[in-house]
Amino acid sequence: xxxxxxxxxxxxALFTLLTGVAYPAAITAVAxxxxxxxxxxxxxxxxxxVVGSALLGQPSSDPGRFWGRPSATTPLPDDATASTGSNLGxxxxxxxxxxxxxxxxxxxxxxxxxxxxxxxxxTASASGLDPDISPAAALWQVPRVARARxxxxxxxxxxxxxxxxxxxxxxxxxPRVNVLRLNLALDRLLP
Amino acid sequence: MTATSWIxxxxxxxxxxxxxxxxxxxxxxVYSGTSTAADRLLGPAERLVYRALGxxxxxxxxxxxxxxxxxxxxxxxxxxxxxLLRAQGALPGNPNGLAPVNPWIAFDTAVxxxxxxxxxxxxxxxxxxxxxxxxxxxxxxxxxxxxxxxVLAALIRGFARRQVEGVGxxxxxxxxxxxxVLLPLSVVLAVVLASQGxxxxxxxxxxxxxxxxxxxxxxxxxxxxxxxxxxxSQVAIKQLGTNGGGYYNANSAHPFENPTPxxxxxxxxxxxxxxxxxxxxxxxxxxxxRQGWALYAAxxxxxxxxxxxxxxxxxxxxPALAALGVDQAPSALQGGGNMEGKEVRIxxxxxxxxxxxxxxxxxGSVNAMHDSFTPLGGLAPMWxxxxxxxxxxxxxxxxxxxxxxxxxxxxxxxxxxxxxxxxLGKKIGAYEMKMASLGILLPSAxxxxxxxxxxxxxxxxxxxxxxxxxxxxxxLYAFSSAGNNNGSAFAGLDASGPFYAxxxxxxxxxxxxxVIVPVLAAAGALARKKAVPVSAGTLPTDGPLFVALLVGTxxxxxxxxxxxxxxxxxxxxxxxxxxx
Numbered sequence: 001x002x003x004x005x006x007x008x009x010x011x012x013a014l015f016t017l018l019t020g021v022a023y024p025a026a027i028t029a030v031a032x033x034x035x036x037x038x039x040x041x042x043x044x045x046x047x048x049x050v051v052g053s054a055l056l057g058q059p060s061s062d063p064g065r066f067w068g069r070p071s072a073t074t075p076l077p078d079d080a081t082a083s084t085g086s087n088l089g090x091x092x093x094x095x096x097x098x099x100x101x102x103x104x105x106x107x108x109x110x111x112x113x114x115x116x117x118x119x120x121x122x123t124a125s126a127s128g129l130d131p132d133i134s135p136a137a138a139l140w141q142v143p144r145v146a147r148a149r150x151x152x153x154x155x156x157x158x159x160x161x162x163x164x165x166x167x168x169x170x171x172x173x174x175p176r177v178n179v180l181r182l183n184l185a186l187d188r189l190l191p
Numbered sequence: 192m193t194a195t196s197w198i199x200x201x202x203x204x205x206x207x208x209x210x211x212x213x214x215x216x217x218x219x220x221v222y223s224g225t226s227t228a229a230d231r232l233l234g235p236a237e238r239l240v241y242r243a244l245g246x247x248x249x250x251x252x253x254x255x256x257x258x259x260x261x262x263x264x265x266x267x268x269x270x271x272x273x274x275l276l277r278a279q280g281a282l283p284g285n286p287n288g289l290a291p292v293n294p295w296i297a298f299d300t301a302v303x304x305x306x307x308x309x310x311x312x313x314x315x316x317x318x319x320x321x322x323x324x325x326x327x328x329x330x331x332x333x334x335x336x337x338x339x340x341x342v343l344a345a346l347i348r349g350f351a352r353r354q355v356e357g358v359g360x361x362x363x364x365x366x367x368x369x370x371x372v373l374l375p376l377s378v379v380l381a382v383v384l385a386s387q388g389x390x391x392x393x394x395x396x397x398x399x400x401x402x403x404x405x406x407x408x409x410x411x412x413x414x415x416x417x418x419x420x421x422x423x424s425q426v427a428i429k430q431l432g433t434n435g436g437g438y439y440n441a442n443s444a445h446p447f448e449n450p451t452p453x454x455x456x457x458x459x460x461x462x463x464x465x466x467x468x469x470x471x472x473x474x475x476x477x478x479x480x481r482q483g484w485a486l487y488a489a490x491x492x493x494x495x496x497x498x499x500x501x502x503x504x505x506x507x508x509x510p511a512l513a514a515l516g517v518d519q520a521p522s523a524l525q526g527g528g529n530m531e532g533k534e535v536r537i538x539x540x541x542x543x544x545x546x547x548x549x550x551x552x553x554x555g556s557v558n559a560m561h562d563s564f565t566p567l568g569g570l571a572p573m574w575x576x577x578x579x580x581x582x583x584x585x586x587x588x589x590x591x592x593x594x595x596x597x598x599x600x601x602x603x604x605x606x607x608x609x610x611x612x613x614x615l616g617k618k619i620g621a622y623e624m625k626m627a628s629l630g631i632l633l634p635s636a637x638x639x640x641x642x643x644x645x646x647x648x649x650x651x652x653x654x655x656x657x658x659x660x661x662x663x664x665x666x667l668y669a670f671s672s673a674g675n676n677n678g679s680a681f682a683g684l685d686a687s688g689p690f691y692a693x694x695x696x697x698x699x700x701x702x703x704x705x706v707i708v709p710v711l712a713a714a715g716a717l718a719r720k721k722a723v724p725v726s727a728g729t730l731p732t733d734g735p736l737f738v739a740l741l742v743g744t745x746x747x748x749x750x751x752x753x754x755x756x757x758x759x760x761x762x763x764x765x766x767x768x769x770x771x
Binding site for chain 2 (some may be wrong): 001003004005006007008010011012014015016018019020021023024025026028030032033034035038039040041042043048049050051052053054055056058059060061062065067069078079080081082083084086087088089091092094095096100101103113115116117118119120122123124125127128129130131132133134135136137139167168169171172173174175176180183184189
């Protein structure tokens, strides 16, 4: 065992410098130079102030804005310092109660729409910070948003459809709409 | 399942094979010491490392010396990481002013990262400083993977060599694993990830003023504190090294770790790449490439059907939600499926692909919350872990454990025809069989004893996040994950207390070194043997018959050991869901 003491100490020291200091530093340097906005968190600015990250979901309850995925972070939703899912099992009564409450809130904000609600609007995301909703979930909200904003439904629908990102090569991932970018575009429609 | 989903799964495994074959060949050259293209570039650096370590490249170690070197190095790693985590409050690289990690979590984490498990009983963004993440956790992501690869190289030499005592030099294998394989691959992957939006910075948190407050009454709730840090560099190696410990609590479900479908695909490939390539390294080093293909085929035969089954279960959705009038059907406008604990950009099918890959490969990173999977969707990942992390498995550790199963398979075949079993021209004797049995039984014992203890003790039961059968599944999953060095969780279980810190820590230790030591002992015994010529009675180990025997052994051992426990957890829950 004693013969291994020196190589152990030397290897830990050397590889800590190489993989723990030099490697992250080199990647940071390349990322800051080549992809400065993305490596800093894809921050979104409006009038010079940071309003969020294009990659992180935000809380929403205003009928005149698109709502994102429900978030299970505690105590407040969409907490970017405590990412988490609900971890509720599929048979857990607490999950079913939460889904019922979300359905009730969506129905109350838009009693006129009878169509079934897309699943991503009533289930909590894995990270608690999902920035996207499905195109179906965005289109479901169009009548409510249009009414609250006093806009024709077609204009709001066109806004959604212009922001649909398809799966990669039509194959990998699911179709999606970024909620923060959609809401910012909506705000720009109404000065 | 939709037609696109079938094509997607086929494309993923096709891509994986295309990348794994050449990488495996390259790794064979790395461990044979034959010069590679990288040697010209890295040769001088490598020689400097050996001088600093005070080792000679041609110093061939017996299996005992090799095993002691692995143990000494791992123990040193645990001590260093524990000290770093306890001291982080007083060290630089802590822009958000985080406190020292508490002793239980520091112990659990140190063992976890050194054993390549990366079980995390803490939330990364709220617990670990930038320094701890980079200098502590990232370093062990490299070194635990490299140690696993070194042990595999020693075992392969045991098969390839004839009548010698030595199985290689641990320090050389370790160094070459880092310099020639892990570091170059990580650099490439980290840069691509950063280009897609994975965060990489040394700055502290940013505060955003969101469009709406969380609650109308609280103006301060309109602030969103955005945690950033050196993420891309850590995500790359946590995927490639089958470590799986996320920078953020939500792991690769967090948009900053996995922002687009492209990063999801690349990170998925990175989970399986090195364990898959190891099969081809094996074939090349024992001088018979068909042997490597047979092992790779056996892995796919188990993994692909379980992946399809999980994808079917998750895309079908949760029957309990269907009853509430929720639209879960996949269409051109939504991915659909069981979306609780899943991300929209990733979708149900790729969550299933990842769940089976990360549990097959002892990676343990997640892009969806396994705790919220449908009962059958959650059963497959748990069972893949319980198979002993041999289907792909950990970097190095997957294949060396699968080779123990291969010894059992040829032994059973030998019993059937009444011949002394052989594998790759080596007669398999009582000693090798004892070592194979130990290496297979020790981790299983750690899982079942640990689960039983947790069910019996109040401290074990108090940590549950879900009631009933699902709660039992959480415990079983935790010990399966620890005892087989996977690291993923049914995360509703609160494992931050002393009971789970110590219990899971011990399970991880047994799961790692209770396999490594028997593997090296078998390697030493095999290297000493002379080769026996192939005869008409030799079982060919490169054809479908052997693949079927091997898969049968893996599945039978896994099934017989864990079916009683599984029937108390996921199976009961599935029946409850049907009975609604």
